[in-house]
Every structure is written in C-alpha cells, then in structure tokens.
Amino acid sequence: MTNRSPIPETCGHGPIAVVADDDEFFRMAVAALLTRHLGFERVVETGSLDEALAALAELPDAALALFDLRMPGMAGAASLSAVRECFPSVKTAIVSSSTDRNDILTALAAGGHGYVPKTFGAAELVRALGSILAGSIFVPAFLADGPLPARAPAPGGEGSGISLTRRQREVLELIVEGRSNKEIARSLELGEGTVKVHVAALLRALGVANRAMAAAAGARVLQRD
Numbered sequence: 001m002t003n004r005s006p007i008p009e010t011c012g013h014g015p016i017a018v019v020a021d022d023d024e025f026f027r028m029a030v031a032a033l034l035t036r037h038l039g040f041e042r043v044v045e046t047g048s049l050d051e052a053l054a055a056l057a058e059l060p061d062a063a064l065a066l067f068d069l070r071m072p073g074m075a076g077a078a079s080l081s082a083v084r085e086c087f088p089s090v091k092t093a094i095v096s097s098s099t100d101r102n103d104i105l106t107a108l109a110a111g112g113h114g115y116v117p118k119t120f121g122a123a124e125l126v127r128a129l130g131s132i133l134a135g136s137i138f139v140p141a142f143l144a145d146g147p148l149p150a151r152a153p154a155p156g157g158e159g160s161g162i163s164l165t166r167r168q169r170e171v172l173e174l175i176v177e178g179r180s181n182k183e184i185a186r187s188l189e190l191g192e193g194t195v196k197v198h199v200a201a202l203l204r205a206l207g208v209a210n211r212a213m214a215a216a217a218g219a220r221v222l223q224r225d
Contacts, residue, residue, distance in 0.1 A: 014041025016059055020052035021068040021095070026118070030066065030095070030125070037126045038133065040064075049073030050167060050194055056087050057193025064133065066116075069096035069103060075165045075201065076106060082201035084111035086193070093132055095125075104143055114138030162205055162221055171198045172218040175211060 017040050021027050024047070031043035044059065046052040050073050056062055065087070067080065083092055093114040094107045104115045114132045116125060117140050131138045164172065167188075174184045181199065185192045203209065206217045 015039065015063040016042045016044065016061065017064040017066070018044045018046060018052055018055050018059065018062055018090075019066045020046045020049065020071060021066075022047045022071040023068070029122075033122060033126055034064075034129070038129060047071065049079055049165075050190065053083070053194040053197045054191050056083070056090065057191050060087075060089075062087075062090050064129070065090050065092045066095045066129075067092070069094050069098055069107070073165050073167055075163060075168060075205065076103075079165075079197075079201050080107055080112050081110040081204050082197045085200050086197045091132055093129070093138070099140070099142070101143060104139060108137065108139065115140065164202075164205065164221075168198055168202055168205070169222075171195065172202055172214070173222060175199070175202070176215050176218045176222065178215065 017031075017034050019027050019030050019034075021030070024045075027045040027047075031045055034040040034043050040063075044055045044062075046055055048071055049067070052065065052067065056065060065083065067074065067083075069076070073079070080092065080094065083090075091113045093112055093116060094103075095116045095118060096103065097118040099117050099119065107115050114128065114137055116128045116138065120128065120140075128138045170188055171184055174187060179187065181192050181195045184190070185195045188195070190198075199211070199214075202218070203211075203214055206214055206221070208214050208217050
C-alpha cells in the first residue's frame, strides 16, 4: 500500500479530507490511511452530520468527504444528496457497516461517488478510496451477486414516508415560522452553510421546490406527528 493516487493540491498545500463518523477509533484509522497512503496533508475528523457540514463550509477546497450512514444527523440519501448539491466539487462517499443493497443503491442514486463497506481491510479500503479519487464510482463487488432493480430507489417522493432527523425537524419548524437561514443559524447555533444543507435536504425529503412550499408541506408533516 505505498502507491499514492493523483489528487489535486489545494491553494499550494496538500489535499484535505473530512471524515464523519461517530466511532472515534474508526475515524482515526481512516485518517491514518488517508495521510499515509493517499497523500492527504490534513484530515478533519467529525462525529456528526452537523459537524461535517460546518467543516466543509470552512474548507471549500476539500477534496474528499466520507460519511457514516448511521451517525447522528444522517437521514440516509436525502442528507447525501443535499451535501452533493451544496458542495459539488467535493468527492463524497459512504463508508458504512451496512451491506444492504438498498442502502448502496440509494447512496449512489443520491449522487455519491462510492459506497465502501466497513468490513473491508485496510488495503481494500485504500484501493477503494484511491479509485474514487481517480474519478471512478466505487461499489463493492458483491452488489453484482444478485439482480439489480429496474431503477435505484430515490429519496423522498410522493407517497413515501418522510423520516426526519431531530435537527431537520428543528429547521423545518423554523421554516414554517418564516425564519430566514441567518435567523435559523442564530437560533440553533449553526453555521449558515450547515443550515443551507439541511434546508436542501428538507426540500428533497418533502418533494418540494422552494421554501414557501416547504413551509406549507412542513406544517402538515409537523401536525401529523
């Protein structure tokens, strides 16, 4: 594992990655692999989606962002889709203990650059991440063991159940009240970039095109709960 993948340097410095996982020891292991074998100069470790979004907002030149599927703040593919929309230049992948085919297909449908199982050993993980950094979409080989569905499952959508994280619900409540992103950020003590991603995720989860529609749909969702 000595080969380094060609990844662009940022602003005269080595590339930066963000690793988001609530398992501290796993974050440390991935950070070590990224710096020792894939040429990253800096790896920012975060334990939740909110922390990862705040880090990405402060690091516009980050080359790679890795997300655990089951960490605090993640609402599946809707969260990943919003990250891709708000940070389109960052290569984004899921690194998860789940080997469920629907999880993998949904992450890919959300625009992720790959899905890497945590069951991989260090060498396999380095090869998978190197493939993503080189421009490929990485999926585990076992995905081909069975028939693929006609189309990958999409997040949200009319008639589907809406599952929101606690943070998304807080943001939605403030959207319904007519608050701006700046006001929401101040109220929840978040960065505006973090709020922007949560709003994008809510629009996708609710299947609406703008804040006004989100406020109307959100009021009905909140009343049902």
